[in-house]
Amino acid sequence: xxxxxxxxxxxxxxxxxxxxxxxxxxxxxxxxxxxxxxxxxxxxxxxxxxxxxxxxxxxxxxxxxxxxxxxxxxxxxxxxxxxxxxxxxxxxxxxxxxxxxxxxxxxxxxxxxxxxxxxxxxxxxxxxxxxxxxxxxxxxxxxxxxxxxxxxxxxxxxxxxxxxxxxxxxxxxxxxxxxxxxxxxxxxxxxxxxxxxxxxxxxxxxxxxxxxxxxxxxxxxxxxxxxxxxxxxxxxxxxxxxxxxxxxxxxxxxxxxxxxxxxxxxxxxxxxxxxxxxxxxxxxxxxxxxxxxxxxxxxxxxxxxxxxxxxxxxxxxxxxxx
Amino acid sequence: xxxxxxxxxxxxxxxxxxxxxxxxxxxxxxxxxxxxxxxxxxxxxxxxxxxxxxxxxxxxxxxxxxxxxxxxxxxxxxxxxxxxxxxxxxxxxxxxxxxxxxxxxxxxxxxxxxxxxxxxxxxxxxxxxxxxxxxxxxxxxxxxxxxxxxxxxxxxxxxxxxxxxxxxxxxxxxxxxxxxxxxxxxxxxxxxxxxxxxxxxxxxxxxxxxxxxxxxxxxxxxxxxxxxxxxxxxxxxxxxxxxxxxxxxxxxxxxxxxxxxxxxxxxxxxxxxxxxxxxxxxxxxxxxxxxxxxxxxxxxxxxxxxxxxxxxxx
Numbered sequence: 001x002x003x004x005x006x007x008x009x010x011x012x013x014x015x016x017x018x019x020x021x022x023x024x025x026x027x028x029x030x031x032x033x034x035x036x037x038x039x040x041x042x043x044x045x046x047x048x049x050x051x052x053x054x055x056x057x058x059x060x061x062x063x064x065x066x067x068x069x070x071x072x073x074x075x076x077x078x079x080x081x082x083x084x085x086x087x088x089x090x091x092x093x094x095x096x097x098x099x100x101x102x103x104x105x106x107x108x109x110x111x112x113x114x115x116x117x118x119x120x121x122x123x124x125x126x127x128x129x130x131x132x133x134x135x136x137x138x139x140x141x142x143x144x145x146x147x148x149x150x151x152x153x154x155x156x157x158x159x160x161x162x163x164x165x166x167x168x169x170x171x172x173x174x175x176x177x178x179x180x181x182x183x184x185x186x187x188x189x190x191x192x193x194x195x196x197x198x199x200x201x202x203x204x205x206x207x208x209x210x211x212x213x214x215x216x217x218x219x220x221x222x223x224x225x226x227x228x229x230x231x232x233x234x235x236x237x238x239x240x241x242x243x244x245x246x247x248x249x250x251x252x253x254x255x256x257x258x259x260x261x262x263x264x265x266x267x268x269x270x271x272x273x274x275x276x277x278x279x280x281x282x283x284x285x286x287x288x289x290x291x292x293x294x295x296x297x298x299x300x301x302x303x304x305x306x307x308x309x310x311x312x313x314x315x316x317x318x319x320x321x322x
Numbered sequence: 323x324x325x326x327x328x329x330x331x332x333x334x335x336x337x338x339x340x341x342x343x344x345x346x347x348x349x350x351x352x353x354x355x356x357x358x359x360x361x362x363x364x365x366x367x368x369x370x371x372x373x374x375x376x377x378x379x380x381x382x383x384x385x386x387x388x389x390x391x392x393x394x395x396x397x398x399x400x401x402x403x404x405x406x407x408x409x410x411x412x413x414x415x416x417x418x419x420x421x422x423x424x425x426x427x428x429x430x431x432x433x434x435x436x437x438x439x440x441x442x443x444x445x446x447x448x449x450x451x452x453x454x455x456x457x458x459x460x461x462x463x464x465x466x467x468x469x470x471x472x473x474x475x476x477x478x479x480x481x482x483x484x485x486x487x488x489x490x491x492x493x494x495x496x497x498x499x500x501x502x503x504x505x506x507x508x509x510x511x512x513x514x515x516x517x518x519x520x521x522x523x524x525x526x527x528x529x530x531x532x533x534x535x536x537x538x539x540x541x542x543x544x545x546x547x548x549x550x551x552x553x554x555x556x557x558x559x560x561x562x563x564x565x566x567x568x569x570x571x572x573x574x575x576x577x578x579x580x581x582x583x584x585x586x587x588x589x590x591x592x593x594x595x596x597x598x599x600x601x602x603x604x605x606x607x608x609x610x611x612x613x614x615x616x617x618x619x620x621x622x623x624x625x626x627x628x629x630x631x632x633x634x635x636x
Contacts (some may be wrong), residue, residue, distance in 0.1 A: 157335040159606070279469055
């Protein structure tokens with residue numbers, strides 16, 4: 001046995017080298033503490049994107065304005081038909097002027113007030129349907145994707161609801177009760193969540209058997225925790241983009257329903273029936289302002305949500321945080 | 323996998339049965355006035371009752387349902403009532419489906435090729451001018467309602483390029499404009515999602531490792547990023563192919579193409595019960611098969627995905 005090894009043995013026996021260190025709270029804080037919070041960083045990253053912040057402000061301002069507009073001075077009634085005092089006839093198809101800022105439509109209603117009333121209706125429908133779609137769609141989609149015992153059942157529910165034509169349901173609803181804001185929301189909520197659920201489900205099927213989830217299952221993590229902690233956070237960026245598109249998507253759907261004659265009645269202005277009214281007179285260029293104004297508002301809404309969605313998707317990826 | 327497939331197919335048959343039964347009963351809930359269209363006032367109550375009886379609509383619902391299933395088992399879809407009275411539905415569909423499928427497939431191939439190429443180049447040059455221009459296109463297509471931009475294309479593009487404004491079966495050149503304008507939305511959709519999935523994928527650690535070990539940029543893109551990014555889109559492919567049969571309601575009415583677009587809506591609104599039932603039967607079968615094939619497509623593109631139970635799955 002060499003002298004060097006003897007020294008080592010002695011050192012091991014030397015208790016002073018292996019004494020428990022006193023727990024120093026301050027020192028622990030210094031390296032262990034981090035003020036990183038996922039949502040905090042995400043929001044900070046989002047706010048750094050100037051275009052997205054402008055879009056967000058524009059949307060808030062637009063929504064606020066649709067509510068304030070009726071109380072401003074000199075506003076017209078969106079459903080009233082205006083009569084020309086000189087001729088006693090309806091003020092039809094007036095080009096934009098100082099009295100009717102955006103002109104009048106084919107039966108003499110004021111387009112400016114119709115557009116704001118319509119934006120309010122359509123945005124409210126889109127927001128309510130959107131929130132429902134997000135909550136219900138993500139919940140169902142996550143369970144559908146992850147829990148295989150529920151797969152057969154939810155696939156069945158999805159297939160049944162998805163394959164019963166909306167037109168029949170809407171026609172029946174219109175027959176039972178008059179088409180209104182409420183029936184529209186009811187019908188759209190009944191089927192709107194399907195797309196979101198299928199989307200989330202596909203995403204979850206892709207990652208449900210990745211190694212980290214397998215490991216989690218082996219450690220006995222409950223299903224709810226795997227969904228909330230392992231699966232959904234991984235999908236935040238794509239889900240956010242999908243949500244951002246669902247709001248303009250709902251408005252587009254409303255335009256389509258109006259096109260096939262199942263939209264809101266004409267006395268409830270909405271972007272759907274305004275665009276369709278404008279589409280009908282597209283052949284006469286002098287009347288095209290009736291299409292341009294609602295289409296511009298609709299475009300602003302869509303572009304804002306698209307920009308916000310993409311910016312938030314980028315911000316939601318923790319690898320982009322610093 | 324075979325067991326899983328058989329189980330899914332058996333379940334699908336049950337679903338189709340439920341769907342058409344529900345639709346059958348829903349159609350019977352619609353008001354009887356709908357069956358006469360504008361002739362309602364011209365007919366006496368007796369005439370109306372005779373018409374309803376000859377259509378079998380006065381029988382109790384379970385008798386009607388039994389007759390319907392009996393003829394279905396004989397592979398008989400029945401005859402149209404209002405849409406083209408007394409014509410076999412199979413004949414109507416046979417004349418319409420080819421148009422919709424051809425246009426649908428053409429539009430889909432254009433949007434797949436162009437859309438994926440667009441998305442890939444956007445992800446590759448994220449933040450550069452290519453990305454910005456294509457993003458502008460995507461935003462435009464999403465922002466302007468399809469009902470509006472399609473009309474403008476028909477009115478102006480046809481004039482500037484010199485293409486015919488309406489569809490004409492004999493002139494192949496009149497196929498171009500409808501097919502291209504039908505694909506515009508699809509191009510934007512594929513490009514947008516391809517970009518999103520690829521950008522997310524490019525951020526992952528294994529890509530950084532592949533770069534660090536000296537793999538070339540193109541090889542990373544093709545072998546890793548594109549393949550992984552395409553998986554979530556693969557789920558929708560089979561359904562989109564199958565649903566080319568349903569046609570496009572806007573395009574077909576604009577260019578007067580005698581296809582399937584709007585046929586279902588039309589049939590429901592005019593209460594042509596037999597036609598509605600036949601269409602729902604076809605569409606629901608395709609929809610259900612499409613969902614299943616989509617799952618299979620995902621499992622093919624990404625072999626890590628296991629559809630059947632096992633391996634500690636929940």
